[in-house]
Amino acid sequence: MNVCCYTLNNIPLIKRGDDIARIIIERTELKEKDIVVISSSIVAKAEQGLVRLDSHNPTTRAIEIAERNDADPRFVQAVLDNSKETLVESPFLLVELESGHICVNAGIDVSNTGDYNSVTLLPADADYSAEQTRGRLKELTGISTGVVIIDTNGRAFRNGQTGVAIGVSGIQAIHDWRGSPDLFGRTLEVKYEAILDEVAGFANLLMGEGNGATPIAVVQGLDLLSKKTSITELFRKPEEDIIRKALKRQKEIASINE
Amino acid sequence: MNVCCYTLNNIPLIKRGDDIARIIIERTELKEKDIVVISSSIVAKAEQGLVRLDSHNPTTRAIEIAERNDADPRFVQAVLDNSKETLVESPFLLVELESGHICVNAGIDVSNTGDYNSVTLLPADADYSAEQTRGRLKELTGISTGVVIIDTNGRAFRNGQTGVAIGVSGIQAIHDWRGSPDLFGRTLEVKYEAILDEVAGFANLLMGEGNGATPIAVVQGLDLLSKKTSITELFRKPEEDIIRKALKRQKEIASINE
Numbered sequence: 001m002n003v004c005c006y007t008l009n010n011i012p013l014i015k016r017g018d019d020i021a022r023i024i025i026e027r028t029e030l031k032e033k034d035i036v037v038i039s040s041s042i043v044a045k046a047e048q049g050l051v052r053l054d055s056h057n058p059t060t061r062a063i064e065i066a067e068r069n070d071a072d073p074r075f076v077q078a079v080l081d082n083s084k085e086t087l088v089e090s091p092f093l094l095v096e097l098e099s100g101h102i103c104v105n106a107g108i109d110v111s112n113t114g115d116y117n118s119v120t121l122l123p124a125d126a127d128y129s130a131e132q133t134r135g136r137l138k139e140l141t142g143i144s145t146g147v148v149i150i151d152t153n154g155r156a157f158r159n160g161q162t163g164v165a166i167g168v169s170g171i172q173a174i175h176d177w178r179g180s181p182d183l184f185g186r187t188l189e190v191k192y193e194a195i196l197d198e199v200a201g202f203a204n205l206l207m208g209e210g211n212g213a214t215p216i217a218v219v220q221g222l223d224l225l226s227k228k229t230s231i232t233e234l235f236r237k238p239e240e241d242i243i244r245k246a247l248k249r250q251k252e253i254a255s256i257n258e
Numbered sequence: 259m260n261v262c263c264y265t266l267n268n269i270p271l272i273k274r275g276d277d278i279a280r281i282i283i284e285r286t287e288l289k290e291k292d293i294v295v296i297s298s299s300i301v302a303k304a305e306q307g308l309v310r311l312d313s314h315n316p317t318t319r320a321i322e323i324a325e326r327n328d329a330d331p332r333f334v335q336a337v338l339d340n341s342k343e344t345l346v347e348s349p350f351l352l353v354e355l356e357s358g359h360i361c362v363n364a365g366i367d368v369s370n371t372g373d374y375n376s377v378t379l380l381p382a383d384a385d386y387s388a389e390q391t392r393g394r395l396k397e398l399t400g401i402s403t404g405v406v407i408i409d410t411n412g413r414a415f416r417n418g419q420t421g422v423a424i425g426v427s428g429i430q431a432i433h434d435w436r437g438s439p440d441l442f443g444r445t446l447e448v449k450y451e452a453i454l455d456e457v458a459g460f461a462n463l464l465m466g467e468g469n470g471a472t473p474i475a476v477v478q479g480l481d482l483l484s485k486k487t488s489i490t491e492l493f494r495k496p497e498e499d500i501i502r503k504a505l506k507r508q509k510e511i512a513s514i515n516e
Contacts, residue, residue, distance in 0.1 A: 001464045001472070002264040088500055102415040152451070156414035156501040157360040158422075158492050160432045160452025162459075174418045177467050193410070194418025195463050201420075202460030205453050205480075206259045209435050214259070222463075234416050242346055243414040243501055249511070250504040 003221035007206050007214040014042040014215075016049035021136035024216060030137065033225055035146040037203035038133065039215035040166055041109055043123045043149050050118040056081060065089055075108070075119070082106040082121055087247045094247070097122065100235040101166050102244075103153045122151060126167020127231050134169040146171030146225055150200040152209065156243060163204020165196040165231060172196065172226040173233040194234060195224065261479035265464050265472035272300040272473075274307035279394035282474060288395065291483055293404040295461035297473035298424055299367055299378045301387050301407050308376040314339060323347055333366070333377070340364040340379055345505045352505070355380065358493040359424050360502075361411045380409060384425020385489050392427040404429030404483055408458040410467065414501060421462020423454040423489060430454065430484040431491040452492055453482065 008027045014020070020043065024036060058066065058073035062080055066073035068090045076093065080086070083095035083106050096102045099122075107122035123129045130147040137145055149167035154160075165173070173196040203217040238244055266285045272278070278301065282294060316324065316331035320338055324331035326348040334351065338344070341353035341364050354360045357380075365380035381387045388405040395403055407425035412418075423431070431454040461475040496502055 002262065003464060004260065004262045005460075006260040091500075094500075155452070155455075157494055157499060158452060158455070159494055160450040160455070160492060162452050162456050164416075180467070192418040193463070193467060194413070194416060194420050197413075197416070197418070198420050198459035198463040201456035202263075205451075205456040206261060209438070209451060234418065236415055236417055241415060242349075242352075243505065246504040246508040247501065249508055253507070 001221070003219065005202060005206055005217055005219045008216045008218070009214070011042070011215055014045040016046065018046045019136070020046050020216075021133050021140055024137065025140050028218060030141055030143045030145055030218065031220060032143055033145070033223055034143070035148060035171055035199060035219040035222060035224065036133070036137065037148045037150055037200065037207075037217045037219060038130075039207060040107065040122050040126065040149050040151045041120045042215045043126070043129050043133075043167075044120045047123055047129065048121065051078070051121055053078060053117050053119060065093065069093070075105075075110075078108055078119060078121075079106045082108065087244060087251070089251070098124075099126065099166070100232055102235075103151065107151050107153075107166070122166060123149065127169060128167075130167040130169035144170070144225060148196060148200055148203070150204055152204060163197075163200040163202070163207075165200040165234065168196055168229055168231050170226065171199075171224040171229060173229050173231065196231075196234065199224075259479070261477065263460060263464055263475055263477045266474045266476070267472070269300070269473055272303040274304065276304045277394070278304050278474075279391050279398055282395065283398050286476060288399055288401050288403055288476065289478060290401055291403070291481055292401070293406060293429055293457060293477040293480060293482065294391070294395065295406045295408055295458065295465075295475045295477060296388075296391065297465060298365065298380050298384065298407050298409040300473045301381045301384070301391075301425075302378045305381055305387065306379065308372075309336070309379055311336060311375050311377060323351065327351070333363075333368075336366055336377060336379075337364045340366065345502060345509070347509070356382075357384065357424070358490055360493075361409065365409050365411075365424070380424060381407065385427060386425075388425040388427035402428070402483060406454060406458055406461070408462055410462055421455075421458040421460070421465075423458040423492065426454055426487055426489050428484065429457075429482040429487060431487050431489065454489075454492065457482075 053074040056074045056077040058077040062077040063073045066076040079093050084098050085096045088094035109120045126149045134147040147169045150163045151166050152161045153164050175193040175195045207214045311332040314332045314335040316335040320335040321331045324334040337351050343354045346352035367378045384407045392405040405427045408421045409424050410419045411422050433451040433453045465472045
């Protein structure tokens, strides 16, 4: 198997209302089954624009968490406003979003906004955003692609952040290996592979994080198109999530001890 | 940036003593700065061969855990024998290896061994294994490469497994973004990127899990060679690991309640 991944050059500073699909096709010639990977921050900028931190009035709870974490209370309030549940509150905020995605600070980012009073949120419905972009690419080029929207997140047990998928349209999220034989015809150990996150991580590596301005990548050579897909396939059910239950217990103990 | 990743074809069934570097160079022409990604199972097979499950005599503890987990007690004993610490014991075994790597079942695999009485362990010192292979590739070709040894692991909060690095030689594990400006010259949000795991995941995607027999991939076009590197850079210090502490507390509570 031979796969290539490249980034698009000269992406302009994205502002609200920008047509990301058009920006893509002006910079590359897509091929059938290409996977277009887009950084969540530019999707959010195109959809919502920047959000002012001072539009979030800190509650008592936000002020208290901010004090513990040495953070801006308005930022903490923004995180709480965009979270369904907090898994860890200190020394950092690990939360679950409405979508089911779990990440630090609800994915809210102060970088690449131009000032410390503006932030980008994650797209409200990243699957929908991916679908819109995929539809627009099809409309503009006639070509069927997959679209993945990614963010950079930390992990349990390991240092460093990696790219992960937060929205998808048109390609599989999980490959189901059940029923596939190993080299000797026996049952495979690995049942489910999160191929979408494996794509997301590599695209993130090429995109970089700073002022390289390469928030869009294309992966060419994979055959992963799928009509039926959702980012929710990647999220563990809370009742099946041992680690999440342990964090919940930890939080309960911490509040009893206060 | 434009990067390609390809798998090597027709890798034979690896047995103890096989020269993986020679197998690689007989199938591809490497270029300077190529990253060679190798599945841990073939490294282990070449170094140790297969390990018999019946060489692990189950202790009372292994029998008790096996009963709770509906598992083979000899397999559980093999996991315990190869672990430094257990983080979760039931419904599955999540352990820390001597190397510091944390994974389910100590990475012990029954797949691709030919029978259910044989298993592959992870390489005892995967950094050393990577270094040996890198040195051998240099000896055979004169070319400087990076070598990454990977396994497939589950993650917290998310379904599905992805490829992760468990050993490295010659390329960076973490990219340090501190001091790099964002688009507006301000401090970046992301400080450390686990680029090695982003490579590992993508290579794993191309390799597949089953009888495709593609346990070696080459990533071409990145510029990540580094003399000083170790897989330990990727492992969080236990005292800084919130999730690990929560699991430890959970385990303590479970044993108090017994």
